[in-house]
Amino acid sequence: MENLHKEKKYNIWIILLSIVIPLAVAVLFTVKLKDFGFNVAPLSFLPPIYATINGITALVLITAVWSVKNGKQKQHENLMKFAIGLSVAFLVMYVAYHMTADSTAFGDVNHDGVADETEKAREGAIRYLYLFILLTHIVLSVIIIPFVLVTYVRALAGNFDRHRKLARITYPLWLYVAITGVIVYLMISPYYAH
Secondary structure, three states: OHHHHHHHHHHHHHHHHHHHHHHHHHHHHHOOHHHHOOOOOOOOOHHHHHHHHHHHHHHHHHHHHHHHHOOOHHHHHHHHHHHHHHHHHHHHHHHHHHHHOOOOOOOOOOOOOOOOHHHHHHHOHHHHHHHHHHHHHHHHHHHHHHHHHHHHHHHHOOOHHHHHHHHHHHHHHHHHHHHHHHHHHHHHHHHOOO
16 A cells, blocks of 8 residues: 555656656657747757667567666666666757757658658658658657656556556557657658758
8 A cells, every 4th residue: 555655746746747758859840940040050969879779678678678687676666777877868868959940851862851742652661661660650659758757656656466457558658659769760761851
């Protein structure tokens, strides 16, 4: 019962963060520093870095699950903290990049900011695959926030049965978000204006 009480004291923070983080990202995504008079060069070096962070996050998640299945609870705990830290680093870099650079359209070969009908036709069905992966990545990246937080808090509170039960859902969702983050980058990177 005491463990459930420990969990509940974090619920308000989980709810707030699960709402505030996606809203803040959505708002900041539309903010361009140049529109406020800041003469900031686009942070064009960030996308390969934050894509790499997504890849590392996927490897850390896989290793963390392997650790706990092999009885290495402390290693699992440290890896999960590291994975959360990586996700926060990704988020900060992602927002910073989008506050300094214009969005890139998939298929925009001439780098004019728009994929016209000719460019879209050139990409064919791969464009729809990209859009599907991107959409599922974005939706699940919002959905995963409360899952990660609740799963983490359950472990923190010592509710390991409840932690394991939710982790069976959290882990594949988070792994999908991490892996598709890399895939989205690899698919869009040829269209970045250099």
